[in-house]
Amino acid sequence: MSHASWKQTLEGRIDPGWAEEIDHFEGQLELRRQGKIEEKVFAETRLRRGVYGQRYDNGKRHDGVAERPLAFEEKPTKGPDTLWDAPGMQRIKIPFGGVSPEQLEVLAELAEDYSDNILHVTTRQDFQLHFVHIEDTPDLMRRLAAVDITTREACGNSVRNVTACPRAGVCRGEAFDVSPYAHALMRFLLGHPDVQDFGRKFKPAFSGCEHEACGLVQMHDGGYVARMRDGKRGFKVVVGGGLGPVPHQAQVLSEFTPEEELLPQMQAVCRVFARLGEKRNRGRARIKFLVAKLGIEEFRRLVEEERVTLPHDDRWTAFLDDMPHTSGEAVLEPGPLGDAGRSPGFEAWHRSNVYAQRQEGYAMATVHLPLGDMTSDQARSLADIARRFAGENLRTTVDQNVVIRFVPDAELPALYEALCAVGLGAPGAGTIADVVTCPGTDTCKLGIAASRGLGSEMIRRLQAKAGTLPEAVEALSIKASGCFNSCGQHHISDIGFYGNSRKIDGRTVPHFQVILGGQRQENGGSYGLAVGSVPSKAVPLAIEALTGAFAEGREPDESFQAWSARLGKRSMRELIKPLMSVGPYAEEPEFYSDWSDVREFTIGDLGVGECAGEVVSLFGIEVVKAEAQAFDAQIALDDGDAGGAESLAYAAMLSAARALVRTEFIDVTEQPEDVVAEFRTRFFENERFFDKYAKGKFGAYLLERHANPDTTVDDALAARRIEEAQLFIEAAHACEARMTAEAAEVPA
């Protein structure tokens, strides 16, 4: 048996710069363990290596009865409120989703040696390993680096994974293959001095075309759409998009940036963002806020000004010299799909999971991973299958799947059999059963509800109906996030959900806000809006109600987005309204726990503990008015009344604030000045309204709107204000829950 370390074993097989970085990280880890560097400094250091915290890493967990301490050994922390021995998550960057069989094999080993035998594909084409111990991370990074994978800047306030359409290079509609450009951008910016001083993260994405969904550039901080002009390659460049609590559509920075200007222009964008972006208020620090504040014209002017001052860098164009014509080469000769020798189930799989490439005789096959998960054994088998049928041609996708490209059509039946043999032959990729979720309460510290539990249940139910659903329903998309931060990308699905909670019968009930009518096409071209919050356990029935009505009531060829827009939010809400109420605990206890979790639900793991309060609080009665106003704001926006919508959204925030104030000062007037003044004094300045992670962001929505009413209101501003109102109301609910719990803890 070997006594050598991984560092010794892999010496000479790792890029020297990367090896040094990992050694440095290991040194920092040891210094922090000895208490020789500050916890905040170490936290940022590890985050920039993709080493995240995980739920319960503060050493407290609510077990359904009470919050209990997790008795980890006393050691220095890994960051504020983050215990050393608590397991965490390791995020692994996969630029443009490109992963080779060899890399997949190493990931499989790491999942077994350091994690829980599961490789999880994220909505940004990364891999994540969970329940990893921090002492294992340097060796884990070395093993990745030896196969040309880095975790650097997988988190932290820097440039995150550069994503790209998984069809890049094989797409029938693309202008050209964007993969080499995505790779070049990633290499250029990785560790670049100009990306080290951001107030917040920056997520870039590439698309080969304008109109499909795969690249989703409109929801990214920086987006690049391939364009040809006069026979020359270039990009339409957009900036300032993003989901998160308040989603923004990206705006056009440049209609055509020639390929040789791609890197310097991005460098200029990064410099402007680093210099002028918000640093103190984390909730306003993404570039979307800077672009919105400056206006795209001024932002463009600043970028152009900055570009002129940049010292020349040979790397800007060096990558163009050895640009591959397309990504990947086939290992097998093309051939047509014959009629003979097809397994049962092949036709259904072929219909949903296979895409005809622009290279004649070849196809791209999607391996549908439920919730983005596969085992180490499956990963190794997938590596073998890729080698046999397609060489190096694997890509992860933002739908949490993996695609195999350059499979000869003639080999598809054999490929299907090989995938089925290892449990990877599920049909339904890109259908309603291909549910996308973030980790939610399973592992995320910010999760409110169990998005994965819900996703798992939906997959089970929808796969059972495969082949029986109307075609239009089968083609819908479902995405769920565990909270308002949108990691599950709920804004851009036909039917989206994000987790929240409601106090009912003195207990907390997990809910999901229903978001309808988002658009994936046009690169995530428009965002859905909330129509109401449904108890978690009623979500499957809500989906049945919505899809049933859609199947019955749609016009021929009418999309879900067009159908829901035609009927309007009020009608949509009516469809789910019967499912929105929950009976008392004694009658419907199942509603008081979440999917895949038998514990009575609590949001205590997010902050302070909870316990039962009064049955119906004054707040509970009053906040209903705020929710109704927020909903009416959406109706007004649908009706084209942006000004009215914005006013109603503001009114909704005032009502929610007043509901909170009245729990302490019953006689507060309805005058906005009075409500805001009381809210500021009683809840904002003393930080009682603050979210544990978002801090004062949600409260500031009301204060800023009250202090600076906009003189001109367009649809985008109104939509943003509605989102802000929704979040303010959610924060009011959470604040009231904390107050109730604190009151119950005070000894009589």
Place this chain on the structure above:
Amino acid sequence: MTPQRIAAKFLVEPDPAAAVALEPVIGLFHRFIQEQSLPGLLLDVADYAHVPDGPGVVLIGHDVDYGIDLSDGQAGLLVVRKRFAGQAFGEVLRDTLGRALTAAQAIGQESDLGLRFASDALTLHFFDRLVTPNSDEAFESVRGEVEPVAECLYGAASYEISRVRSEDRRKALSLSIRGSGEIAPPSALIERLSA
């Protein structure tokens, strides 16, 4: 050297290939955490029931994970021992098996669940590509550590050790132990290990 992780799997009996209802296991594992029913610092429950031939449902712990595992198409109790720096191989091996048998006993006592585990055979996995690669040399070395433990469980000359999953050298080193003759009940096996 002791490998990074050691895992032991006891198969469900009588038919490990039959479907296992995993939903009740989630509830059971949460209760185990509440009641601290199993050895180790127990942290949370991970539900992977949606993954074909996957880890099933796992009770994640600080130094040990307990799972109703479905890998290789065979349901069983998989116990993964981790974080035991400085302890000798044989010591960790005994501890892993002791915890696995304790968990098998605890789960077996849940009559509503109807899960029983065969104790006449088990599979061991050694998750450490550096210390225990899936090689002939490493197998022989590991066998030397495993034999005294197998003898302790089943008696001298009453067991057989064979290498499994050797056809694919990328997989973790694994071996099976099969006892013969009369097999003692789990409680007696646990006592033997701790003696």
